[in-house]
Amino acid sequence: MRLFVFLFLISTTLSALGQSQMSSSEIGYIYDLEHEFLIDHRVAANGNDHKVFIKFTLNSGNVKVSDYMITYDLRDGYISERTPNSEVRLDSSNVLYTGFREFVYSFDIDNAGGKDLVVLDIYNIPKNRRFKYDISLVQDDKRPTSFLIYDAELDIPYFNKYVNAGDPIRIKDVFTDQGSFEITGFQNNAPIPMPPFDDTERPEPEAVNLDTLYGAQNNEVFSLYNEGYYKINASNNREESLNFLVSNEFYPYFGNYNDLIRPLIFLSTNSEYEAMTAALDTREGFEEFVQNTISGNERVAKDFIKYYYRRIRKAGRLFTEDREGWKTDKGMVYLIFGDPLQVFRNEQTELWVYSSGSGGRLRFVFDIVDENGLVKYKLLRGKRFKEDWMTAVTQWRAGRIIE
Numbered sequence: 001m002r003l004f005v006f007l008f009l010i011s012t013t014l015s016a017l018g019q020s021q022m023s024s025s026e027i028g029y030i031y032d033l034e035h036e037f038l039i040d041h042r043v044a045a046n047g048n049d050h051k052v053f054i055k056f057t058l059n060s061g062n063v064k065v066s067d068y069m070i071t072y073d074l075r076d077g078y079i080s081e082r083t084p085n086s087e088v089r090l091d092s093s094n095v096l097y098t099g100f101r102e103f104v105y106s107f108d109i110d111n112a113g114g115k116d117l118v119v120l121d122i123y124n125i126p127k128n129r130r131f132k133y134d135i136s137l138v139q140d141d142k143r144p145t146s147f148l149i150y151d152a153e154l155d156i157p158y159f160n161k162y163v164n165a166g167d168p169i170r171i172k173d174v175f176t177d178q179g180s181f182e183i184t185g186f187q188n189n190a191p192i193p194m195p196p197f198d199d200t201e202r203p204e205p206e207a208v209n210l211d212t213l214y215g216a217q218n219n220e221v222f223s224l225y226n227e228g229y230y231k232i233n234a235s236n237n238r239e240e241s242l243n244f245l246v247s248n249e250f251y252p253y254f255g256n257y258n259d260l261i262r263p264l265i266f267l268s269t270n271s272e273y274e275a276m277t278a279a280l281d282t283r284e285g286f287e288e289f290v291q292n293t294i295s296g297n298e299r300v301a302k303d304f305i306k307y308y309y310r311r312i313r314k315a316g317r318l319f320t321e322d323r324e325g326w327k328t329d330k331g332m333v334y335l336i337f338g339d340p341l342q343v344f345r346n347e348q349t350e351l352w353v354y355s356s357g358s359g360g361r362l363r364f365v366f367d368i369v370d371e372n373g374l375v376k377y378k379l380l381r382g383k384r385f386k387e388d389w390m391t392a393v394t395q396w397r398a399g400r401i402i403e
Contacts, residue, residue: 020081020082021078021079021080021081022075022078022079022080022117022119022132022134022345022346023078023079023344023345023346024344025132025134025344026342026343026344027131027132027133027134027343027344027345028339028340028341028342028343028352029131030133030343031318031334031339031340031343032339033059033314033317033318034059035059036058036059036060036062036063036124037056037057037058037059037060037063037068037122038055038056038057038059039054039055039056039057039120039122039133040054040055040159041053041054041055041133041135042148042157042159043135043137043144044144044145044146044147044148044174044175045111045137045143045144045145045146046146046174046175048110048111048112049108049109049110049111049175050108050109050110050111050137050144051106051107051108051109051174051175052072052106052107052108052109052118052135053096053104053105053106053148053156053157054070054090054104054105054106054120055102055103055104055159056068056070056102056103056104056105057101057102057103058101058102059101063124065103067124067125067126067127068122068123068124068125069089069122069123069125070089070090070105070120070121070122070123071087071088071089071090071120071121071123072087072088072090072107072118072119072120072121073086073087073088073118073119073121074086074109074111074113074115074117074118074119075115075116075117075118075119076115076116076117077116077117077346077347078117078134078345078346078347079346080117082119087121088107090105090107094106094107096155096156097154097155097156104156109137111137115137116136116137116138116347117134117135117136117137118134118135118136118137119132119133119134119135120132120133120134120135134345136347139368139370139375142370142373145234145240145241145242146173146174146175146176146234146240147171147172147173147174147179147181147218147232147234147240147242148171148172148174148242149163149169149170149171149232149242149244150169150170150171150172150219151169151170152167152168152169152170152221153168160317161244161245161316161317161318161319161320161321161325162244162245162246162247162251162252162316162320163224163244163245163246163247164246164247164248164249164250164251165223165224165225165226165227165246165247165248165249166223166224166225166249167223168221168222168223169221169222169223169224170219170220170221170222171216171218171219171220171232172218172219173218173234176218177218177219178218179217179218179234179235179236180215180216180217180218180234180235180236181215181216181217181218181232181233181234181235182213182214182215182232182233182235183213183214183215183216183224183230183231183232183233184209184210184213184214184230184231184233185209185210185212185213185214185224185226185228185229185230185246186207186208186209186210186228186229186230186231187207187208187209187210187228187229188227188228188229188245188322188323188324189205189208190204190205190229190322190323190324190327191204191205191327192262192265192327193327193328193329193332193379194381195266195332195385195386195389196332196333196364196379196381196382196385196389197381197382197383197384197385197386197389198381199381199382199383207229210226210228212226215235224246226246227246227247227248228245228246229243229244229245229246229322229323230243230244230245230246231243231372231373232244241373242373243321243322243372243373243374245320245321245322245323245324247320247324251316251324252312252313252315252316252317252320252324252325253313254309256282257282257283257285257286258277258282260286260309261273261276261277261282261285261286261289263308263309263312263326263335264276264286264289266332266335266336266393267293267393267396267397268289268293272289272293275288275289276288276289290304290305293397294396294397294398294399295398295399297399300399301399303399303401304396304399304401307401307403308335308396308401311334311335311338312325312326312335314334315328315330315331315334315335316331318330318331318334319331319334321374321375321376322374328376328377329366329377329378329379330366330377330379332379333352333364333379336389336392336393336396336402337354337362337392337402338402338403339403340352340353340354340364341353341354341355345368347368348367348368349365349366349367349368350365350366350368350377351363351364351365351366352364352365352366356388357387357388357391357392358387358388358391362385362388364379364380364385365379365380366378366379366380367379367380
C-alpha cells in the first residue's frame with residue numbers, strides 16, 4: 001500500500017505541479033559520477049542557527065563555474081512549494097574554498113521558523129537546465145550536530161563518506177572554539193545484504209566495541225588506525241553524535257584478493273563462493289571463478305573485472321555509511337543494476353526507477369530510517385524482484401556489462 005501511495009504522489013505531482021514540489025523533482029543525477037557536476041553537503045546546527053556547507057565540483061571540461069547560478073530557499077517539507085521571492089543566491093561571498101574545479105560554499109540560516117528542508121536550485125544558464133538538490137535539516141525530529149569532521153589542513157568540512165586508516169582529521173565545533181569529544185569504535189561486522197527478493201527478517205549483529213576509547217579536543221588533529229565504525233559524541237552533550245567508517249588505506253580500491261572476492265557473493269552460487277574463500281591461494285580462487293564462470297575469453301574477463309569493480313568503487317564513494325558502500329541496500333542495487341533512470345525522494349522514502357528486462361518499469365523503494373543516530377536507507381524487499389534480479393545476475397555471469 002505504501003508503494004502505491006508513493007507512486008501515486010509522484011505521478012500526480014509531476015503532472016499537476018510541474019515539479020514545484022521537491023518530492024516531484026527527479027534527482028537521479030546525484031548518483032551519476034559522470035554527471036557535469038558533483039555536489040555534496042554538510043550541515044551543523046546550534047539551536048536555530050544552522051551553517052550549511054556545499055561542495056560543488058565541475059566534473060566536465062565543457063562547463064565552468066560561471067555557467068551556473070545557485071540559489072536556495074527554505075521549505076516546511078518535500079511537498080511544500082517555494083514561497084515567491086524567497087530564494088537566496090549564492091555568490092563569491094559565499095565561497096569558502098576554491099580548488100581545482102572545486103568550490104566549497106557556506107551560508108548561515110536563522111531557522112527560527114522551524115523549516116525542515118533546504119532546496120537548492122542549480123541552473124545551468126547556457127543549457128537552460130535546472131537541477132534540484134535537497135538538504136534535510138531534520139531527521140526523525142533530530143537536528144544536526146554543532147560539530148563536524150574537518151579536513152586536517154584546510155578549514156573546510158571533510159566531505160568523504162569514510163576516513164582511510166591513518167588519514168589526519170579534526171573535529172571542530174562550527175559555532176565555538178571550545179569543546180571536547182569522545183570517540184568510540186566498533187567492529188565493522190555488518191552483514192552482506194540479502195537479495196531484493198528475499199524479505200526474510202534478519203537482525204543486525206550486536207555492536208562489538210573496539211578496545212580503545214579516544215578523546216579529542218576541538219580542532220585537534222589526529223588519526224585513527226583501527227578499521228571499524230566510529231561514533232563521535234560531544235563530551236558535554238551525549239545526545240549529539242556523528243558516525244563514520246574508518247576503512248583500510250586502499251578503500252574504495254582493493255588491497256588484497258579477499259577484498260576482491262567478497263562482492264562476488266551476489267554473482268556466485270554458494271559452492272562457488274565457498275571455493276573462492278576457502279582456496280589456499282585466494283588469487284587463484286578469484287581467477288578461476290572469473291575464467292570458469294564469467295568467461296575464458298581474456299578480453300571479456302578483463303572487461304568484467306574493470307566494470308564490476310569500478311561499480312563497487314563508485315558504491316563506496318556514494319553509499320558508505322557504517323559499512324562499505326556495496327554492503328548497503330542502495331549499494332547492492334546500484335552494483336547490479338547501475339545508475340537508476342530516475343530518483344525521487346520525500347521525508348520517509350526514496351524511489352529508484354529502472355527499465356525492466358520484461359518490459360515496463362522496475363521500482364525499488366527505500367525507507368529512510370534513523371538507527372542510532374545514523375540515517376540509513378532500507379530496501380522494501382519483495383518476491384516481485386526475483387525475475388529481474390536473476391536476469392541481471394545471469395547477464396553479469398555471462399560477461400555482459402549492465403550499464
